[in-house]
Amino acid sequence: MVVLNTNTPEFSNDLCDEIRLFFDVRKIAYEDTILAGGYTIWHRQDAENPFFHTCRVYRDGSPAGEAAYEAEAAEPSSVLQYKKMRKRAAKICIYRALVKAAGEEKPWGSLTGIRPTKLMRETWEKEGQAEAERLFREEFDVSQPKIRLLESICGVQRPVIDSVTPTELDIYIGIPFCTSRCAYCSFSSALTSKKGDREREYVDALLREIGLLREIIGGYHVRSVYIGGGTPTALVPEQLERVVRAGAEFAAPEFTVEAGRPDTITAQKLDILKSMGVNRISINPQTTCDATLERIGRSHSAREFFAAAELARRYDFQAVNMDLILGLPGETPEMFLSSVKDVMTQNPENITVHTLAIKRASAFGMANAHRFASGAQAEQMLSESMARLAEGGYAPYYMYRQKYMTGNLENIGYARPGTECIYNIDIMEETCSILAFGAGAISKRVFPSAQTRIERAPCVKDIPGYIARVEEMAERKKKLFCEPV
Ligand code: SF4
Structure with missing residues (x-):
């Protein structure tokens, strides 16, 4: 059991995230006493100096590590900075006390x-x-x-970030349907229906929403269109064509469709993508080990991945991305490296290496039936894949972290120089506005100023709710994107 006792409860979510760097626990209780068994993290902000923090970690009731930290002071009148520096002091202090107690750094x-x-x-x-x-x-x-x-990564991203102007935006179009559910997935996607009625209804609503905002978009230059999911290519060709045509009308120089599941890729669908000007796609094997694919609920084999990759090559897209996940259950560092090498034989322009994150809403998070890689094994997979990819001419160009990632590591997107995906950089760095359509999609307006302000307009997540309230969603975005810079 792990408990936290703090006099800054307003930061408790962030403080629990620090504690989870060291303990594999979902629930952290708040107690007023020091536990006789388990761990107690006792944190205090100084009564006189709010930037001075102390923390003591108790193991089975005895002190196991302590730390003190003083952050740079900020004026209370500068509300955001005042809160940020106090929170920073609390987090650093707790982290350092835990390092002493655990005897290991992260x-x-x-x-x-x-x-x-x-x-x-x-x-x-x-x-x-x-x-x-x-x-x-x-x-x-x-x-x-x-x-x-x-x-x-900052060096590679600089020209892309420097090129953003306030009259530019990216468009995201979300297709929340998949052919089966991956065991690690916590995304609210639905399975494709037999008759496709649900998807048709969804696409009707989606196109209605895009239509309602077209006039506004006319005042912007669209630098990138990204159709993601779910799995956009899980749609039947007729519906896929309607969505891709809507994306093509923005005439963006970069146009990406996440094909994702190899088993959804056919010549007919690739014909549609190519004829509409899509210039980037992704085909994601996640692993090339069939036993793992079965274990994680993917409805395709490694052979189907290679066949889809070969088929896609004939269409000569400017860039093909392939996703892998490190730390899948039952996989050793050798197995993961073998998947990396297999993917490299397909010569994609981009390879994205994700670290497995076990979210509560996923099948992995709900059942405790698998053996996962340790943090040290995940770190080995990450560093060996990075070295192997560097030898093959791939450089990291964007990255992000998520909660509950194995070893608290990161996801890294690699690209051959000159083939970086602008949309991926824009979404992670939050330097360009994104107008996003579809259930669960989050639009962001970036107001550039000395202190960049970002405002968001999320769409409802559930598909029937989105279909029913599409006009309301469009109205919200209209307001956001009509506001003067
Ligand atoms: S393809 Fe992606 S969105 Fe679909 S079930 Fe798998 S992880 Fe979830």
């Missing part, structure tokens, strides 16, 4: 956010590279290899 130190590259870039822009490096190394305790990774 590769990302006390950083728990989704977008470390964004934080690195923003610090770099405001305070220079040396200060950014110092902050990550000396305050957040991030390891040197991770700092080097962030710096190299």
Whole structure:
């Protein structure tokens, strides 16, 4: 059992994230006493100085590690900065006390956010590279290899980020249907129906929503269109064609369709994509081990992946991406590296390496029936794949982290130089507005100023709710995107 006792309960979610870096626990209780068994994390913000924090970790009632940390002070009148620096002090302090208790450091130190590259870039822009490096190394305790990774990604992303103007946006179109449910999936996608009525109704609503906003989009330059999911190619050709045609009308230079499941890819569907100007697709094997594919509920084999990859090559898309997941149950570092090598034989322009995240809403999160890789094994898979991909000419170009990732690692998108996906950079770095259509899709308007402001307009997640309320969703986005910069 792990309990937290803090006098800053307003930060408790973030503090629990720090604790979960060390303990594989979903539930962290709040208690007023020090437990006789298990761990108690006792954290205090100083009564006089809100930027000075102390933490003591007790194991079975006895002190096992302690730390104190003082963050740079901020004026209470600067509300966001005041809260940010107090929260930073609390997190760093708890992290350092836990390092002492556990006797081990974490590769990302006390950083728990989704977008470390964004934080690195923003610090770099405001305070220079040396200060950014110092902050990550000396305050957040991030390891040197991770700092080097962030710096190299920031370097690759710079021209894409610098090219954004306030009158540009990206378009996202979501298709929340799949042919089967992967055991690690926590996304609210639905299975395709036999007759396809549900999908048809959904596509009707989606196109209605896009139609309602077309006039507004006319005032912007669309730099990228991304049709994602779910699995867009799970739609029957007729519905797929309607959606892709709607995307093509934005005439964006970059046009991506996530084909995803190899078993949904046919020549007829690739003909549709190619004829409508799609220039990037992804075909995701996740692993090339058939036993693992079966274990994780994918409805295709490795052979079907190779066949789909070969078929797609004939269409000469500008870039093909292939996703892999490290840390799938039953897989060793050798097995994962073998999948990396198999994928490289297909010569894709992009390869994305995800680290398995076990979310509560997934089949893996609900059943405790599998043996997963340890954090050390996952780290080995990550570093060996990075080395192998570097030899093959692939460089990391975007990354993000999620909760509950094995070893608290990261997802990394690799690309051959010049083939980076603009949309992936834009969505992770939040430097370009995104107008998103479909159930669960989140639109973001970026208001560039000295202190960049981002406002969001999410769509309802459930498909019937989205279909019923599509006009309301469109109205909300209209308001957001009509607001002057
Ligand atoms: S293909 Fe993606 S969205 Fe569909 S079930 Fe698998 S993980 Fe979930």
